[in-house]
Amino acid sequence: MASLWVPLALTLKVALWATAINLVLGVAVAFALSRWRSHAREVVDSILTLPLVLPPTVLGYYLLVVLGRRGVLGGWLDRLGIELVFTWQGAVIASTLVAFPLVQKAARAAFEAVDPQLEGAARVLGLREAAVFFRVSLPLAARGITAGALLAFARAMGEFGATLMIAGNLPGRTQTLSVAIYAAVQAGDDHAATVMVLVVSATCVAALLLAGWLAPDHTRRSRP
Amino acid sequence: MRFRPLVALLLLAGTGGAQAADLVVSAAASLTDAFQAVGKAYEAKHPGTHVVLNFAASDVLLRQIASGAPADVFASADETAMDKAVAAKAIDPATRQDFAANRLVLIVPHDSTAAINGPADLKAATVKRVAYGDPASVPVGRYTRAALEQQGLWDAVEAKGVLAQNVRQSLDYVARGEVDAGFVFATDATIMKDKVRVAATVPTPKPITYPIAVVAGSKQPKDAAAFQAFVQSAEGRGILAGFGFEAP
DSSP: OOOHHHHHHHHHHHHHHHHHHHHHHHHHHHHHHHOOOOOOOHHHHHHHHHHHSOOOHHHHHHHHHHHHSSTTHHHHHHHTTOOOOSSSHHHHHHHHHHHHHHHHHHHHHHHHTTTHHHHHHHHTTTOOHHHHHHIIIIIHHHHHHHHHHHHHHHHHHHOOHHHHHHHOOOOOTTOOOOHHHHHHHHHHOHHHHHHHHHHHHHHHHHHHHHHHHSSSSHHHHHOO | OOHHHHHHHHHHHHHHHHOOTTTEEEEEGGHHHHHHHHHHHHHSTTOOOOEEEEEEEEEHHHHHHHTTOOEEEEEEEHHEEOOOOOOTTTOGGGGGGEEEEEEEEEEEETTTOOOSGGGGGSSEEEEEEEEEEOOTTTTHHHHHHHHHHHOHHHHHHHHTTEEEEHHHHHHHHHHSSSSSSEEEEEHHHTTTTTEEEEEEEEOOOEEEEEEEEEEEEEEEEHHHHHHHHHHHHHHHHHHHHHHTTTTO
């Protein structure tokens, strides 16, 4: 174990990227689902929730089969010079996938809690649909979305199975904290493992506390 | 009728875990196929005994045994792992014996067009990733590091290294074409002949030997010793030879 900082910095980088991508992707999908009136909606929602319940090894295998050098998309990406297997970008994709439902679920609930009358009023006052979204719906849903994003960040920090399968274990390049912990335990380096375990635990507790504080229920109770 | 799910659950509970008559053999990942065959042959000769095989990197097995995992026999892929087991008082040192030998090989994907004919070729800029076991916990990684250090190539290869959790993972990485080359044992390369090609046999400073011993906390040391004796018998060695293992 060379140092704690290299895997920690990499873990934060991967988790922040995954959270940022999910903020855009998860919020867009959640908004679309919250406004979509169709029976297919819950089916799509269930499929999008799968990463929450599928074993990460299953997700990792899917990613490897699709994105690997000999994968469905991998060969095509390879010709474009894009390599995802054994790169930190691959780790971002794995973390994004597993954390996606957390943002999507929280954002959808937040959008559905927005009073449609407020959005209607904004339209009557002449705002375009995009402006209604950015100036009314999104600000009103922001707390719920932020809570979801914090959960997603904590989940991305701890992502292990899918990450190990697609990004591998390359010290300094794809060895995130959870992978480094696994390697340290296997090598019998309990001291390094303990330090990293405590860092991950503390970060996740902080993210959960913050998410709980931002949760919509709490807002309603503390601000009557 | 109402109890059917409960009954199903109880039946499931009965299938998991090692039973009293089970002989648990923790063996290095490179022994997977050979020990499956050895286990079957042993069971045929000892009706009533069920051989339960547990495969992983040698150091992982050692950690499990040292932490009190109920294993009876430990077979590792290098002396270092067995030395650690002795130091941790995890095995009975009086029973320790070498039972097989192997060779380190450099492999490439079967359809590789890269000019890789030996470890020195891994320095080429066209070679981007090389898989080998994590030297901290996987014997094949320790052999690889020692061999490359001897040739003054370790730093160059380490910069391209993809650490595998056990030898079979490096084999898999090469077979899938995710890495340009990898280090495995000769016996591992043989089982994926259609997907990987041996580019070179790599000399190691220390010979590659496999020690076996009875676990110190074994509840059935006699059966464990019998299994170890079978592995070292003419029949056991014949089975191992069939998978490409050499005599120690």
